[in-house]
Amino acid sequence: MQNNPNTTLVTATAPIATATHGGRAKCLQRLARLDLPVPPTVALSFDAVQSIASGHLPDIDAILRQFPQDALLCVRPSSEDPDWGGPSAILNIGMNDSRHGVLCDTLGRDPASALFTRFVQSFAIHVDRLDPDMFDDITGEGAEALQQALAAYERETETAFPTTRAEQLASVLKSMARAWDGTSARLLRQAKGAPADAGLGLVIQQMAFGIGQGESGSGVLQLVSSKTGKPQITGRYLRQSQGRDALFGDASLYITRDDRGPSLEELVPDCFAQLVDHARLMRAKLREEMQVEFTIENGQLHILDGVRVARSSRATVRIAVQLARDDVIPRQEALMRVEPRTLNELLHRQVDRHAKRDVLGSGIAASPGAATGRLVFTAEDAQASASRGEDCILVRRETSPEDIRGMHAAKAVITERGGITSHAAVIGRGLGLPCVVGISNIRFQTRKSQLSTQDGRVLSAGDIVTVDGTNGTILLGAPAMLEPALDDAFQDLMDWADAERDIGIRANADTPADAQTARNFAAQGIGLCRTEHMFFEAGRLTVMREMIFAETSDDRRAVLERLLPMQRTDFVQLFNIMQGQPVCIRLFDPPLHEFLPVDRAGQGELAAALDLPLSDVTRRIESMMEYNPMLGLRGVRLGVTVPEIYEMQARAIFQAAVFASKGGAPVVPEIMIPLVSAKREVELVRSRVDAIAAAVTAETGVDFTYRLGVMVETPRAALRAGDIAEHASFLSFGTNDLTQMTYGLSRDDAGRFMSDYVRQEVFVEDPFHTLDIDGVGELLQLGSARGRSARPDITLSICGEHGGNPESIAFCRSAGFDYVSCSPFRVPVARLAAAQLAIADKIE
Incomplete structure (x- = not known):
């Protein structure tokens, strides 16, 4: 029994592993190695339980010989991951008339009868799968309730309640094994992330009674708060109880001294001190904050189990960080223990x-x-x-x-x-x-x-x-x-992440407020500044509309001269906030009609502001409407056909760079051309931007440098990246529009049917949520390879919303990208995800 790999007594040297016997069995073995007072336990492997489900029981007599003849037993599930759940635990196996009589002498007739009644009901409901309603008519307590429960069982099953420990244990094992294989159970654990073929182990443990004439009870204890992760001895203890009754009992005692009522610490100080010492030992040796499940039987402490402390997102971070601070685990492991997406709950x-x-x-x-x-x-x-x-x-x-x-x-x-x-x-x-x-x-x-x-x-x-x-x-x-919890533990975790990661993390920031948030989250610059959002601020929209209605190039330039100082101020603020970090500014992208009112009242106000007839305004707006604006006159197409806008923006950027460089390190702005499809588009815009740069140098007497790049968001730009790269310092893949154009999907409308597509496995995941590696990803790989082939020193990045997605970051690292850019509040998530990827590579 001790060395049987499938049915083994839990000892320090028994052949037990989490992958073969489950987490509970392995934890109990670790507790045994620490010489903690764990009751005798037998572990059944996944293979043994699968065999039981197929109708082949192990040697029940051999199992029972590992326990005293009069010992009651309990059986608990042991899955590989505790979060996957399992069948309900069954307590007090072996209870019968004879054992009941003995317990009546030691515990008293009513407590012994209550134990027996509880076992009968649990056996009927969880083992024989009978309707719980069959016990609704039970009245009274003690021996009277017991007899009614046994009679109800006999009426329902047309057979007497099983009396031998072997018969009861065999039924329990068969029921729990088959329950794990049931369709509902399988779907439930798969929803929690378990593989379809996940195995179940079982542990058979001698009952340590929490019921007795001396101080007896059961409870749980942990050393940290599940809510905050901060040190705090907490838990519950219920006198004269079994299992996890304390978690649900209204009469539970406090664990530590408390002015509100009696506590375990005051009641049995020696047991309390032992329990805390055991919990600290478990933390150090099991390298985790553990919740200790314990029983006190007539003043004697027993440790029944240890489970990972349940925790909130903020507690997850603090626990991992504190374990690393205390040298219980290395910093790299602390980083790996925090799921990147859980940081969202700390940031908001x-x-x-x-x-x-x-x-x-x-x-x-x-x-x-x-x-x-x-x-x-x-x-x-x-x-x-x-x-x-x-x-x-x-x-x-x-x-x-x-x-x-x-x-x-x-x-x-x-x-x-x-x-x-x-x-x-x-x-x-x-x-x-x-x-x-x-x-x-x-x-x-x-x-x-x-x-x-x-x-x-x-x-x-x-x-x-x-x-x-x-x-x-x-x-x-x-x-x-x-409230958000950006405390010292969060900051330490982020610092450790930055020391490990090997890909840059920038932020998409459109305003000074966005830039400050990005700076606060330690972004390594701005990877995408969408300048069009600046034009919607109060005082600018009317000027923008006046420019749109201008009839000639000179008229447009005259109006844009009024917008120039506003844009320049915006860029000065961005450069100052980022303090020398790179700032990539995308030139104007949306179609002009988006700045015009669509309702009659708004059009009337615009006509009054421009001193034009309402009919002229309405007609002009209607003439600018497009059947498919996403594919119409926007992005670089505006820069080619209405060059005055890009000229004004380039001048504002360069003037801001000169101003922000005074008294400090030179600012090197990055200018990005949107929606490019052809090399010639880049050539035309570049020639005009270069001319503006020369003019600003002449006007200010200050030499400066800048980088001009392309936002790759059309399939053709990805395919022709080699040609385009000859005129660009960087290629930044805009995966939002690139996904949209690759799929022929509107990102604004796809949500109406995307869940159906994912459910029916047309798509593995929403391609706007997780980067499509097979389709869009291939365009990224082609574009990056062709770009690097034409220009080896070219900088590669993505700046679509995928930039904050851990799976997308993994793809970008493998493709050799220099950085990813994402929303400011996703920067910490990206920093941690990038660190975990780098650590995983080192481990492999």
Whole structure:
């Protein structure tokens, strides 16, 4: 038995491994090696349990010989990962009339009968799979309740309750083995990340009674807070109880001394001291914060199990960091223990997981965090609410650039349409604004300023809701929140990550506020500054519209002269904030009609501002509308056909660089041309930008350098990257539009059917959420290889939203990219993911 690989007594040298016997069995062996007071235990391997499910029992008598003849037993599941779950534990196996009689003498008739009754009910429900309702009619307590339970069992099964320990144990083992193989159980654990063929082990342990004449009970103890991860001895203890009853018992005692009531520490100080010492030893030797499951039987302490402490995201970080600080684990292992995406919960406010949730609807979790406010239905109302100091939630069918000021004013955004890379999602992540898009189970009635839920509730402007952008839900009211936790543990983790990673991390930042956030999160520069967002600020939009309506090139230049100092100020701020870090500024990208009002009232206001007839304004706007704006007159096409815009922007960039370089290190701006498809486009823009650079040098008397590159976001640009690279210092792949054009999918509309496509395995994952390695990835590889072949020193990066995705970062590292750029609030996630990839490579 001791050396049988499939049915083995748990000893220090037994052939037990997590991969063959499960985590619980391996943990119990480790506790045995530490000479902790663990009751005798037999472990069954995955193969043994699989054999039991097929109808082949192990040698039950041989198993029972490992325990005293009168010992009661319990059986617990032991899966490879505790999070995968398993069948319910069965306690007090071996209970029968004879054992009941002995316990009546030692414990008293009522407690002994209660134990027997509990076993009968547990056996019936979990082993024989009988309906729990069969015990509803039981009245009374003690021996009377026991007899009623046995009678109910006999009526239901038409057989007497099994009386021998061997018979009971065999039934329990068969039931638990078959339960693991059931369809529901398999689907449930697969949803938790378990492979389809995951195995189950079982541990058979001698019961250490938490019931007795002396001080007896059961409980759990841990050395840290599950909520914060900070040192705090916590847990629960319930007198005269078994298993994990203490977690659910209203009469549980405190663990440490507490003014509110009696505690384990006061009741049995020696056992308490031993328990704390055992927990500290487990932490040091098992290299993890463990929750200790224990029993006290007549003043004697027994350790039944040790499980990894359940923890929040902030506790996950602090526990890993503190273990490394204490030299329990190396820093590299601490980094590997934190899932990058869990950092999202530290960077933003979150709904407390224990708070009551009244869910109104759900959609795509587009930008993490949570916020509460009153519903508003226009950007103007959002700005008005902000001016009054009222928190608001902006509701739109879908957002457009015209809504950006409202988004800045709101605390969160929800939209009826859109996907993970829609306008609202991208801007929301950039601002750190909670955002849920593609909400299909709420009816948006924006003209009425109302939302209608599927259960018939109607919400109007001014009603208070909470947006949970982490989980993609809309909640009624204001549930309790948890504040961000960027503490010393987080900072240490980020510093360690930076020491390990081997790929640069920049941020997409459009405003000085975005840039400051990126700087605070230690981004290594700005990888994408979308300049068009600057034109929607108050005082600029009207000037921009005046430029659009200008009839001649000279008229456009005259209007743009008024925008020049505004742009220059923006760029000076960006350069100063980034303090010498690179700043990559994308030239104007969207079609001009996006800056024009679409409603009659807005067009009337514009006509009055420009002193033009309303009919002229309406006609001009209609003439600029495009059937497919995404593929129309935008990006470099505007730079070629309306060159005055790019000329003004280049002048503003160079003047800002000269100004920001005074008294410090020279600023080397990076200028990026969007939506390129042909080499000639780059040549034309470059010649004009070079001319502006020469003019600014002549005007200021200051020599400066700059880098000009291309945003590769069309398939043709990726395929012709070799030609384009001859005129570019860098290639930055805009994976949002590149994915859109490669698939022929609108990123704003794909959310309507994408879940169906993923569910039916048309796509493995939403390609706007996770980079499509096979399709879009091949274009990236072709483009980078051809670009490097033509120009070996060219800088390669991605600046689409995929840049913050750990799987996409892995691809970019393997493809030899120099850096990735992502939303400011995703920078810490990217830093940690990049570090883990570098560490994993070293381990392999």
